[in-house]
Amino acid sequence: MIVTLTPNPSVDRAYDVEALARGGINRAGAVHVDAGGKGINVSRALAAHAVPTVAVLPVGGADGELLVTLLAPTDVTVRAVPVPGDTRSNITLQESDGTTTKINAPGPELDSAAGARLLAAVVATVGPGDTVVGAGSLPRGLAPDFYVTLAAAVRERGARLVLDTSGDPLAAAARAGGVALAKPNDDELAELVGRELTTVGDVVEAAREILARGTDALLVSLGAHGALLVTADHHWWAGGPALVPASTVGAGDTTLAGYLAAEHAGADPADCLRTAVAWGRAAVLLPGTAVPGPDLVDVDAVTLVPDPAPATLVKEL
Ligand SMILES: Nc1ncnc2c1ncn2[C@@H]1O[C@H](COP(=O)(O)OP(=O)(O)O)[C@@H](O)[C@H]1O
Numbered sequence: 001m002i003v004t005l006t007p008n009p010s011v012d013r014a015y016d017v018e019a020l021a022r023g024g025i026n027r028a029g030a031v032h033v034d035a036g037g038k039g040i041n042v043s044r045a046l047a048a049h050a051v052p053t054v055a056v057l058p059v060g061g062a063d064g065e066l067l068v069t070l071l072a073p074t075d076v077t078v079r080a081v082p083v084p085g086d087t088r089s090n091i092t093l094q095e096s097d098g099t100t101t102k103i104n105a106p107g108p109e110l111d112s113a114a115g116a117r118l119l120a121a122v123v124a125t126v127g128p129g130d131t132v133v134g135a136g137s138l139p140r141g142l143a144p145d146f147y148v149t150l151a152a153a154v155r156e157r158g159a160r161l162v163l164d165t166s167g168d169p170l171a172a173a174a175r176a177g178g179v180a181l182a183k184p185n186d187d188e189l190a191e192l193v194g195r196e197l198t199t200v201g202d203v204v205e206a207a208r209e210i211l212a213r214g215t216d217a218l219l220v221s222l223g224a225h226g227a228l229l230v231t232a233d234h235h236w237w238a239g240g241p242a243l244v245p246a247s248t249v250g251a252g253d254t255t256l257a258g259y260l261a262a263e264h265a266g267a268d269p270a271d272c273l274r275t276a277v278a279w280g281r282a283a284v285l286l287p288g289t290a291v292p293g294p295d296l297v298d299v300d301a302v303t304l305v306p307d308p309a310p311a312t313l314v315k316e317l
């Protein structure tokens with residue numbers, strides 16, 4: 001079973017505009033309202049592929065209710081933990097040339113009791129051999145080492161933690177180790193190691209620095225340039241021909257879901273990476289935070305390269 005925890009979920013609202021006029025009146029051609037937040041998107045993408053999944057999330061206020069309503073028609077099993085305050089709404093402004101501008105709200109402040117209720121909901125759901133995905137930013141009020149606490153609780157249940165977060169929570173978890181797989185994008189990894197990552201060699205070296213502190217593998221997504229999977233002994237790149245995105249929101253989460261679904265089906269790491277990239281590419285062709293089903297995923301369009309040359313520029317992949 002794959003259980004996701006999204007401590008700071010959102011109702012995602014995306015507005016499609018021809019070209020954004022900053023400081024002017026923009027009229028949207030279409031508006032998309034989706035359940036959002038990184039773990040929730042992982043669960044939605046898994047459920048769209050009939051992979052069993054449970055999503056644990058805090059809910060509060062009218063948008064909290066809307067979030068649960070939006071998840072109702074999906075096959076995601078929802079464990080909603082009521083919290084004071086209002087679930088946030090994140091805004092995307094989507095231009096027709098593929099440019100995406102995101103405004104992510106801070107979300108409600110949670111106290112330590114709410115954090116403990118979220119952890120308890122996860123612990124009550126997982127068992128030995130399960131995978132827990134801790135994903136997204138942490139709401140104000142939760143300590144930056146919240147995911148470190150989650151990793152320990154998950155390990156105690158005989159399960160493993162997969163992490164998709166950024167900034168201080170990612171730094172705390174990377175320092176503590178004990179994570180099975182982390183999925184930063186290249187900017188998040190660059191921030192974590194404190195230097196620019198221009199070449200494949202730069203990314204692999206940065207990833208290995210994190211692995212040395214006790215993370216088993218890093219799936220580093222590279223936006224339009226595909227993704228690199230780095231383990232202690234191997235690295236692989238996968239990517240495909242250029243696409244014009246309808247919306248990149250949720251592409252990283254869908255990528256991680258693809259990796260986990262392939263793992264769940266018993267694939268080896270290289271095939272998991274190829275599937276991950278195929279799912280991510282399918283996601284960018286959909287508007288808002290829509291997640292693709294099997295009919296939209298084209299694994300054959302994705303090229304896999306074991307041990308790509310270290311001097312290759314990421315932007316040339
Ligand atoms: N502009 C794009 N063109 C083609 N594929 C893309 C594009 N943006 C994202 N993707 C696909 O989605 C995956 C995740 O995107 P990325 O932007 O790296 O993640 P995140 O949303 O976590 O920042 C990439 O590895 C790639 O497969």
Ligand SMILES: O=P(O)(O)OC[C@H]1O[C@](O)(COP(=O)(O)O)[C@@H](O)[C@@H]1O
Nearest residue numbers: 036037038090136137250251252253
């Ligand atoms: O928790 P954060 O970092 O604010 O991100 C939340 C936002 O990211 C998303 O999960 C999308 O993430 P990705 O584009 O990285 O896949 C949205 O659904 C959500 O609004």
